[in-house]
Amino acid sequence: xxxxxxxxxxxxxxxxxxxxxxxxxxxxxxxxxxxxxxxxxxxxxxxxxxxxxxxxxxxxxxxxxxxxxxxxxxxxxxxxxxxxxxxxxxxxxxxxxxxxxxxxxxxxxxxxxxxxxxxxxxxxxxxxxxxxxxxxxxxxxxxxxxxxxxxxxxxxxxxxxxxxxxxxxxxxxxxxxxxxxxxxxxxxxxxxxxxxxxxxxxxxxxxxxxxxxxxxxxxxxxxxx
Numbered sequence: 001x002x003x004x005x006x007x008x009x010x011x012x013x014x015x016x017x018x019x020x021x022x023x024x025x026x027x028x029x030x031x032x033x034x035x036x037x038x039x040x041x042x043x044x045x046x047x048x049x050x051x052x053x054x055x056x057x058x059x060x061x062x063x064x065x066x067x068x069x070x071x072x073x074x075x076x077x078x079x080x081x082x083x084x085x086x087x088x089x090x091x092x093x094x095x096x097x098x099x100x101x102x103x104x105x106x107x108x109x110x111x112x113x114x115x116x117x118x119x120x121x122x123x124x125x126x127x128x129x130x131x132x133x134x135x136x137x138x139x140x141x142x143x144x145x146x147x148x149x150x151x152x153x154x155x156x157x158x159x160x161x162x163x164x165x166x167x168x169x170x171x172x173x174x175x176x177x178x179x180x181x182x183x184x185x186x187x188x189x190x191x192x193x194x195x196x197x198x199x200x201x202x203x204x205x206x207x208x209x210x211x212x213x214x215x216x217x218x219x220x221x222x223x224x225x
Contacts, residue, residue: 003030004121007050009041009067010034010083011059015106019054019083022110029117038067039179045071050078052120054113055100057084057091060169061179063215065091066161069098079120083113090213092131102126156197161215163190168210 006023008031010016016034023029033048035041039062041053053071057064068080082095082103092103101120104113105128116126156164159180166176173187180187191206200206210216 001028003028004052004117005030005032005048005050006117007031007033007035007041007044007048007053009036009038009053009055009059009064011036011056015056019113022113023117026114029114038062038064038070041067042070042074045075045078049075052117053078053080054083054117055080057082057086057095058216061166062162063165065094065098065215066158066165068095068100070158072099079123081116081120081126087130103131104128105131156194160190160194160197163187164194164206164210165215167191167194168207168216 006029008016008019008023010019013036016036020031020034023031032050033044035044037059038055041055042062045053053068055064055068059067062070064082064084068082071078071080079102080095080098080100082100083106084091084103085106087105095103101123102116102125104116104126108128112128119126162180163176166179171179173184173191177184177187194206195201198206198209200209207216
């Protein structure tokens with residue numbers, strides 16, 4: 001019997017190790033890799049091509065939302081299942097738009113995660129009951145009069161989201177360039193485009209925007225680099 005291959009993406013070592021131990025007990029599931037953040041997950045995806053990715057949202061360097069988007073672009077057959085402590089509408093809306101097939105809260109029972117992985121592998125959506133209700137509410141809110149979707153905030157490219165997260169985490173242009181493998185001048189251009197697109201005039205404002213948009217968690221300190 002071919003086992004369901006799973007990539008675990010979680011920045012907390014204890015949580016990740018616990019998930020690995022839980023899934024290792026299942027005969028039809030095999031953990032083929034682990035990543036501590038979204039960037040590591042994206043780097044591993046083409047090598048491992050897992051059936052299912054179990055993904056946290058709030059992670060350093062590259063958050064789970066943008067990682068989901070990039071993973072599905074590289075490996076469309078892979079299913080991304082979100083496992084997060086966050087239940088806010090913003091997170092649910094962003095990851096479903098990015099293509100995640102399911103969303104579970106970390107408070108869920110271990111047996112629910114195992115079931116969700118099996119369902120995701122079959123191509124079936126799986127959400128915690130409270131998230132299902134939120135999705136229904138979000139769908140209603142997203143429809144304006146006459147049934148047309150409401151227009152949201154300015155859309156950022158994948159690269160802009162990556163740059164924004166690193167800036168918001170306090171990285172200088174040189175550090176951001178090294179992380180992304182691009183020039184400092186390119187980082188500066190992205191920073192300028194972000195400020196122009198978002199109508200923001202200082203780095204602290206970018207951090208506040210990143211927090212409000214769910215790109216980073218509110219525990220990240222605001223700097224003025």
